Amino acid sequence: MTVSVQTDAAAGEALRPHAEHAFADELTALAATDDRPRPARWKLSPWAVSTYLLGGTLPDGTLITPKYVGPRRLVEAAVATLATDRALLLLGVPGTAKTWVSEHLAAAVSGDSTLLVQGTAGTPEEAVRYGWNYAQLLAHGPSREALVPSPVMRAMADGMTARIEELTRIPADVQDALITILSEKTLPVPELGQEVQAVRGFNLVATANDRDRGVNELSSALRRRFNTVVLPLPATPEAEVDIVSRRVAQTGRALDLPPAPDGMAEIRRVVTVFRELRDGITTDGRTTLKSPSGTLSTAEAISVVTGGLALAAHFGDGVLRPGDVAAGIIGAVIRDPAADRVVWQEYVETVVRERDGWKDFYRACREAAE
Ligand SMILES: Nc1ncnc2c1ncn2[C@@H]1O[C@H](COP(=O)(O)OP(=O)(O)OP(=O)(O)O)[C@@H](O)[C@H]1O
């Protein structure tokens, strides 16, 4: 529970509502039909939590939209971990839905995805343990009222799911504050001679980026307290097109962008370009390619298409065309102005130019590059 400084009317217009609000109907329908055993303080059974994530149809006909598109076993492993006394670490390259899955897990398990600590190089120990309200502290000395609990402490006290984003960016000594929390399930407050004991239902979901490996490597003591689930890039082009089109439709609705008829062709093209450059080989397996320095993740494909939709809606006739996505694609591919530009030009001249049905896109790429 976050105390709001907003009026309810303004909060209802949130640009990006929390998962538990955006999908409240689905969560309610799942809870109503879910007769499997629920771990203490879980809003749903582990089975219903994974149905919420993967999608499905309930016995009463309610459709649950898939949030995560990927291997069922991974989601089941993640949910099962949360039902044990081990914490969950979601690991993967950028844009593989680590944050997204963590939010939806917390929403489905605890009904609240906001007990969140954002990890950065500057994350202080107070963000993981507790801080003090200094006015109170100076006026009345240390007391329970002067203590400002961290999201983790609140999750422990209430038996909820806490989330830590980008765990490996947090300095090692602050990370180590988690060891006591995860192994002893308690958070001592020596100033008060008290402790906060974790209540059943408490657990923690952390995310970490593969590319940050080595920044602040998890200590082995901490790593042993986590089960790691690695989220992969989408296995097939069809899966990736499916993810991009779903998320683009959702984002477009939130931004009041009209749906683009025939947008699928451009989505397919963006996904093809990204996958070919990422894999370093064309789809037909005939031409090897150099890969650019950027990640070209699914998340970036979603942004490129959403950006293209905004162009088409506000400056075009609402139809998503090659020219609307070309600049976005180039922006995502060319991160390093020297090396990536060569890679891109080679791709445009050897692959885009020769491909059937890609003439307009070729022209758009040439124009956008000028
Ligand atoms: N397999 C997938 N299923 C559903 N959505 C996906 C999938 N892969 C990526 N996405 C979408 O990509 C977007 C970005 O995901 P998210 O921000 O969670 O990535 P991340 O792994 O946390 O990246 P980073 O390492 O940069 O923090 C989300 O909108 C998510 O819906």
Ligand SMILES: [Mg+2]
């Ligand atoms: Mg993330």
